[in-house]
Amino acid sequence: MSDAATSPDEAMRQAEEWVRLEVVETTAVITLDRPPVNAMTMAMHDRIAELAREAGRNDAVKAVVVTGNGKAFAAGNDIGEMQAMSVAQMAARVHPMQACFTTVAKLPKPVVAAVNGYALGGGCELALCADRRIASSRAKLGLPEVTLGIMPGIGGTQRLPRLVGPSRAKQLIFTGRRVDAAEALDMGLVDEVVEPEDLMDAALDWAHQFRDAASWALRWAKEAIDTGLETDLDTGLMIEATGFASLFGTDDRRIGMKSFLEDGPGRAVFRGR
Structure with missing residues (x-):
């Protein structure tokens, strides 16, 4: 959990360590790396958007992979940081949070999410911004916000119904239930399931097909x-x-x-x- 007293400059410095960009041939790989489960701070949202814009501006980048390091894609947002926020503070922040993820969704290049483990709450909402989702067979996805007394607020109530239909979206959002990779594939929440050791190769193979595209x-x-x-x-x-x-x-x-x-x-x- 983040320290509520962390200054904005320190929060962004930490975010620069926890979210990084690497260009592999013609593909930009944005990786979340905040052990143990890549819980996202507000500054990490800003950093993700910053790197997405950087990838979008780079003419040498033809596609983008978003993934997480370790056992999680991103197991949600930093609850400790949000727990300390007032109504007024969250009202001022929620639209910028949505705008950060929309930056990923509106990248003018193909985007694939390599879902390597837990993709819950904000992590699932980030994956929903991709054009394609490839999941490890060990992945777990869900929007458990109702179990915290809140609801999805970074696009989950809008992008999930458009992807899997309103009935399935309501079932997942109302219950906060997690689904494994096989069920996620069956309902269309992910597009492909591979073994964990094959995940990044599958994501990069998909992205690299656009290296010579128009x-x-x-x-x-x-x-x-x-x-x-x-x-x-x-x-x-x-x-x-x-x-x-x-x-x-x-x-x-x-x-x-x-x-x-x-x-x-x-x-x-x-x-x-």
Whole structure:
């Protein structure tokens, strides 16, 4: 647990130690590393968003992996830190917390969560921000906030129903129940389950497939899907049309079509612009 008296500067210094970024070939890996279970402080939320923005700005980064070190992806937020907060303090903080995780969700690049163990509360909400979730067979996921007398507040009540449907989301949120990797896969909460020793290889393999992809095409496709799901069909089609037309101004569109006509499909060498 964090020290309620920790200064903002010290809290951010700690967060810089507990959340780090490494670039592996063309993939940015954001790792939470705060033993024993990567409980997240408010400063860690800010650090995650900072590193997500850094990965988003780096043209050499084509995809992003988010994971945790040790036996947990992230077993929630730091309860000691939250327990000391007043209504006014949390009211001032909850929107910035949501904005931090939204930064991950809105990364203009493919994002995969490598769920290596416990992903509970805020940890599960962070995983929900990814485009794909690959879980270790030992993973446990859930939103147990009701057992603390609160509710999910960093996107859980919104992203989970969109992913698994409202009925299943309510069952998990109302009960605070944890699900293992197999059940999470069955309900669509995760997309793939692998053995623990294969997890990072699976996540990196998924991310590395985009190393030579047309970056702007991926960016617009993600924007069209995610934003379209939040609106009506006509508006979604307008977003799609805007992206589709805009891509005709990119080098990659010219390269892709020229390569297709001259060499056949799947042989284009894109420039990411």
